[in-house]
Amino acid sequence: MAEGTGTGGSAPRGPGDVTPAELAAMDRALALARRGPAHGPNPRVGCVLLDAAGRTLGEGWHEGAGTPHAEVAAIAAARASGADLAGATAVVTLEPCAHTGRTGPCAEALVRAGVARLVYALDDPNPAAAGGAARLRAAGVDVVGGVRAEAAGDLLRVWAAAVRAGRPFVTLKLAASLDGRVAAADGSARWITSAEARAHAHALRAEVDAIAVGTGTVLADDPALTARTAEGTLAPHQPLRVVVGRRALPDGGRLAGPGGEVVHLPTHDVDEVLAALAAREVRHLLVEGGPTLAAAFLRAGRVDEVVAYVAPVLLGAGPAAVADLGVATIGAALRLAPRAVERVGPDVVVIADAPGRTPGPADHQTPADDQVRAGVRTEEDR
Numbered sequence: 001m002a003e004g005t006g007t008g009g010s011a012p013r014g015p016g017d018v019t020p021a022e023l024a025a026m027d028r029a030l031a032l033a034r035r036g037p038a039h040g041p042n043p044r045v046g047c048v049l050l051d052a053a054g055r056t057l058g059e060g061w062h063e064g065a066g067t068p069h070a071e072v073a074a075i076a077a078a079r080a081s082g083a084d085l086a087g088a089t090a091v092v093t094l095e096p097c098a099h100t101g102r103t104g105p106c107a108e109a110l111v112r113a114g115v116a117r118l119v120y121a122l123d124d125p126n127p128a129a130a131g132g133a134a135r136l137r138a139a140g141v142d143v144v145g146g147v148r149a150e151a152a153g154d155l156l157r158v159w160a161a162a163v164r165a166g167r168p169f170v171t172l173k174l175a176a177s178l179d180g181r182v183a184a185a186d187g188s189a190r191w192i193t194s195a196e197a198r199a200h201a202h203a204l205r206a207e208v209d210a211i212a213v214g215t216g217t218v219l220a221d222d223p224a225l226t227a228r229t230a231e232g233t234l235a236p237h238q239p240l241r242v243v244v245g246r247r248a249l250p251d252g253g254r255l256a257g258p259g260g261e262v263v264h265l266p267t268h269d270v271d272e273v274l275a276a277l278a279a280r281e282v283r284h285l286l287v288e289g290g291p292t293l294a295a296a297f298l299r300a301g302r303v304d305e306v307v308a309y310v311a312p313v314l315l316g317a318g319p320a321a322v323a324d325l326g327v328a329t330i331g332a333a334l335r336l337a338p339r340a341v342e343r344v345g346p347d348v349v350v351i352a353d354a355p356g357r358t359p360g361p362a363d364h365q366t367p368a369d370d371q372v373r374a375g376v377r378t379e380e381d382r
């Protein structure tokens, strides 16, 4: 194993200072972290405890708010198997927390357990929880950060961006015809996209904390706003169902049926919506339209990501997916940076970062940023 930076035993150490066993344990910890729920206020975290010979003593992952953090779960698993943790190495995907939330600080739990070394991937972006690495270093623990930081950053992309921005990460979902329309001239909108695309969208709903639509969509479509499984049953996790707009909601209707709690926010102020949802610990909001609400979020610069389903259907008339954005000339177009383009049944889904998005942990100079710049330059050069 390489030595530290030479500025003293307590200096932060980089990702080069790890053993192959620790790297393998980090990959395992990342896989464990993925077992946790994508929704909820807390990050997905995994932890593996190793002995001095690199053998696994215990593993754990965080299963959601109110349950033990990954480190505490791994300590419990190790103890249950009778392992001695004195001198152990903790390999964790996120810097151990230093605060007491619903559970106690993990940094303290690791020190009390006798852990001598910590290898972690990502610094905690949450100012309320950060400082765990420093606390462990102060207790004499050898600390190495930044190991597999990119993979951990990808895993925590939405959560970390939401925590940094202090508001929910916003995904705007669109489902449009090939000519960009979300309803026919008579207002009918069921269904433009295929059953496969709708199943894809339901899987997305099952991963978010809240879904928002405008009152116009509720009055026109009477949507249930539930997350359903491929079999058509309700998914175990149901997001909050948020309706934005001043008109009263109709009594009854599908929103009165089973699903997440219905929250009516009688406002047109996008930041008021986000603040109200942040207060409910919403980290990931899926805005599902209609065109007026979509445009409001885009104009406010509060869309981080767009997931657009495009069906090979032509309507020729009917509302566009997004209402007026105030774009008067092509140079002012809102250009997105695509991350993925996939076939979904007969349709296509484009997943793209929006320019106003909040920076994530691995976003200092991403290919996506380059694409945005390249796109803008091409236009200017013509």
Ligand SMILES: NC(=O)c1ccc[n+]([C@@H]2O[C@H](COP(=O)([O-])OP(=O)(O)OC[C@H]3O[C@@H](n4cnc5c(N)ncnc54)[C@H](OP(=O)(O)O)[C@@H]3O)[C@@H](O)[C@H]2O)c1
Residues within 6 Å of the ligand: 174, 175, 176, 181, 182, 183, 187, 188, 189, 192, 213, 214, 215, 216, 217, 218, 220, 221, 244, 245, 246, 247, 248, 267, 268, 269, 270, 288, 289, 290, 291, 292, 293, 294, 296, 319, 323
């Ligand atoms: N294909 C699809 O995926 C899809 C998805 C959704 C909707 N749609 C279609 O879209 C159509 C409805 O369009 P829509 O634009 O009326 O729907 P909308 O965006 O859901 O609702 C518009 C209403 O939201 C309220 N609102 C909330 N925030 C606002 C803001 N910042 N600025 C202005 N208004 C705000 C206003 O109502 P108040 O007067 O109550 O304040 C406004 O009239 C329907 O035909 C529906 O089928 C299609």
